Amino acid sequence: MSDSTDTVENAVETQHGCPVQNSLGQRVLHASRDQYVSVIKALADEGYEMCVDLTGVDYLEMPQRAIGFGIQPERFEVVVNLLSLSKRQRIRVRVQVPVEDATLATLFDIHPGTEAHERETFDMFGIVFTGHPDMTRILMPEDWDGHPLRKDYSQGSIPVQFKGAHS
Amino acid sequence: MTVISAGTAEGGQELLSRSELTAKELLREVGSVLRLSEAEAALLAEVETEAPEDQTMIINMGPQHPSTHGVLRLMLELQGETVLRCKPIIGYLHTGMEKTGEALTYMQGGTNVTRMDYLSPLNNELVFSMAVEKLLGIDGDIPERAVWMRMLLSELNRMSSHLLFLATNGMDLGAVSMMLYGWREREDVLRFFQKVTGLRMNHNFIRPGGLAADLPAGWRDDVLAILEGLPSRLEEYEILMTGQPIWRERLQGVGVITAQEAIALGATGPILRSTGIAWDLRRDMPYLRYDELDFDVIVGQYGDAYDRYSIRFNEIRESMRIVYQILERMPSGDFRIQNKKVTPPPRARIDESMEALIHHFKIFTEGFKVPEGEVYVAIESPRGEIGCYIVSDGSSNPYRMHVRAPSFVNIQTMPHMMRGGLVADAVAVISSVDPVLGEVDR
Numbered sequence: 001m002s003d004s005t006d007t008v009e010n011a012v013e014t015q016h017g018c019p020v021q022n023s024l025g026q027r028v029l030h031a032s033r034d035q036y037v038s039v040i041k042a043l044a045d046e047g048y049e050m051c052v053d054l055t056g057v058d059y060l061e062m063p064q065r066a067i068g069f070g071i072q073p074e075r076f077e078v079v080v081n082l083l084s085l086s087k088r089q090r091i092r093v094r095v096q097v098p099v100e101d102a103t104l105a106t107l108f109d110i111h112p113g114t115e116a117h118e119r120e121t122f123d124m125f126g127i128v129f130t131g132h133p134d135m136t137r138i139l140m141p142e143d144w145d146g147h148p149l150r151k152d153y154s155q156g157s158i159p160v161q162f163k164g165a166h167s
Numbered sequence: 168m169t170v171i172s173a174g175t176a177e178g179g180q181e182l183l184s185r186s187e188l189t190a191k192e193l194l195r196e197v198g199s200v201l202r203l204s205e206a207e208a209a210l211l212a213e214v215e216t217e218a219p220e221d222q223t224m225i226i227n228m229g230p231q232h233p234s235t236h237g238v239l240r241l242m243l244e245l246q247g248e249t250v251l252r253c254k255p256i257i258g259y260l261h262t263g264m265e266k267t268g269e270a271l272t273y274m275q276g277g278t279n280v281t282r283m284d285y286l287s288p289l290n291n292e293l294v295f296s297m298a299v300e301k302l303l304g305i306d307g308d309i310p311e312r313a314v315w316m317r318m319l320l321s322e323l324n325r326m327s328s329h330l331l332f333l334a335t336n337g338m339d340l341g342a343v344s345m346m347l348y349g350w351r352e353r354e355d356v357l358r359f360f361q362k363v364t365g366l367r368m369n370h371n372f373i374r375p376g377g378l379a380a381d382l383p384a385g386w387r388d389d390v391l392a393i394l395e396g397l398p399s400r401l402e403e404y405e406i407l408m409t410g411q412p413i414w415r416e417r418l419q420g421v422g423v424i425t426a427q428e429a430i431a432l433g434a435t436g437p438i439l440r441s442t443g444i445a446w447d448l449r450r451d452m453p454y455l456r457y458d459e460l461d462f463d464v465i466v467g468q469y470g471d472a473y474d475r476y477s478i479r480f481n482e483i484r485e486s487m488r489i490v491y492q493i494l495e496r497m498p499s500g501d502f503r504i505q506n507k508k509v510t511p512p513p514r515a516r517i518d519e520s521m522e523a524l525i526h527h528f529k530i531f532t533e534g535f536k537v538p539e540g541e542v543y544v545a546i547e548s549p550r551g552e553i554g555c556y557i558v559s560d561g562s563s564n565p566y567r568m569h570v571r572a573p574s575f576v577n578i579q580t581m582p583h584m585m586r587g588g589l590v591a592d593a594v595a596v597i598s599s600v601d602p603v604l605g606e607v608d609r
Contacts, residue, residue, distance in 0.1 A: 053556065090543070
């Protein structure tokens with residue numbers, strides 16, 4: 001097994017202007033927020049026609065993690081998994097999203113199927129996807145306080161919130 | 168009601184009435200219901216942006232409705248009996264399983280993920296275990312017997328899941344006797360699972376490194392009994408349903424989706440295959456030893472509810488074919504990897520060795536550490552692509568554990584399939600998408 005941290009030592013390969021990382025044999029692109037939509041679009045044109053998954057990660061407890069490629073790690077990361085049915089390949093795009101401005105452009109216009117994923121990511125992490133047609137919560141009740149999958153949202157210490165309950 | 172917070176102003180999740188919408192917002196909403204971009208939605212000439220308000224009404228179907236397969240709520244805008252717009256509202260079964268997954272060790276994680284898609288628990292465990300094994304770098308060292316046992320269980324699980332689909336599909340469309348038959352046959356498979364794993368459901372049997380135990384004595388006869396009993400039963404179902412004009416009338420041409428739409432919406436599994444795209448991860452991106460087996464990928468043509476029914480029906484037969492091959496080729500050997508890091512010592516060793524006892528204690532209290540990294544692994548569950556994305560920070564708990572649930576994505580196709588159809592067909596559509604709400608909400 002190769003070293004799992006995989007900060008690539010060999011010459012940096014790029015695709016659509018993004019450094020390519022080999023994460024345990026899987027191809028990962030690190031896009032900046034500005035590149036994000038155009039990279040996904042370029043990949044879609046290249047044959048990655050299906051967006052199978054979009055999710056977030058809160059790296060609050062790993063602030064000094066090494067990404068490599070001179071990329072400044074931020075608190076949030078949005079991870080997009082793309083699939084090419086024709087080429088039978090997968091590719092993953094990771095984008096750093098700072099906590100001060102937790103916004104990212106939506107992929108709705110390229111992959112309408114990300115609608116629910118983006119709503120879920122918003123619901124769980126509070127990352128707002130600009131341009132999304134219906135940026136509401138999806139799993140939690142709409143009057144819920146906080147975003148549960150953030151690392152500073154502790155488990156078990158929050159009183160149970162019931163919608164419409166008499167108090 | 169207590170005001171909980173001011174920080175949540177993103178608004179309701181409901182379908183708004185048309186009078187509350189500006190024209191652009193309405194277009195957007197229709198777009199979002201169609202799950203198309205605004206530009207694409209505008210291109211669809213048949214989108215009625217000006218249905219008379221007094222002729223339509225918005226009603227709730229669910230969350231407690233027998234044909235919603237759990238707690239799914241659909242807001243339907245109806246004009247007479249025609250569905251104009253539909254919005255699925257989910258989250259009623261949300262229990263924060265991804266958050267729970269961060270607090271459980273890799274060893275305990277199986278008990279969590281197995282409860283997501285409760286109709287195919289073994290596939291959930293399999294994808295989780297494969298992701299952990301990939302992070303550990305032991306994915307190539309799993310003993311052959313463990314790999315083939317995993318395939319055996321996974322395929323039997325696919326059969327039980329599809330049998331339950333036949334049962335609920337029949338019930339939703341009025342073939343109530345089918346419900347009893349489907350549950351009965353599924354029970355045969357679950358009885359085998361109980362013999363092997365100790366539990367009918369939520370097994371936690373496939374674990375990182377292999378399986379929890381070896382197959383019990385007489386397992387081959389039990390599997391053969393299932394396989395030999397099933398074909399005649401399937402013939403009965405064909406007579407009961409497939410050939411019946413009423414059955415065909417209820418399903419053919421209902422809930423149509425095109426290949427382009429299915430890909431755009433990220434739909435996988437029988438929904439994608441019903442549109443004519445032969446995409447099955449078992450064949451196209453093989454995992455375990457599926458590349459050594461001989462089976463067909465069942466593909467539809469029209470993308471309607473009838474195709475999805477037929478695909479699942481015939482996938483039972485394909486799974487049976489696979490299980491026969493597995494029975495023939497099941498190797499002997501170990502059922503889990505002999506890697507001291509991941510595998511607890513055998514019970515007999517604990518009686519004679521202090522180190523084994525310590526090792527056993529440590530592995531069950533602290534778990535094993537997984538090197539830093541992130542990985543996405545996907546397999547074909549009965550409902551489509553189930554994926555597991557794990558980020559490890561080097562400790563014995565996942566830093567982030569995300570499950571890409573096929574039902575969660577597939578549910579987005581419902582508004583599209585229902586649009587312009589009848590309310591009665593909405594039931595057929597829900598049934599043919601075959602969502603498991605435990606997996607949708609996680």
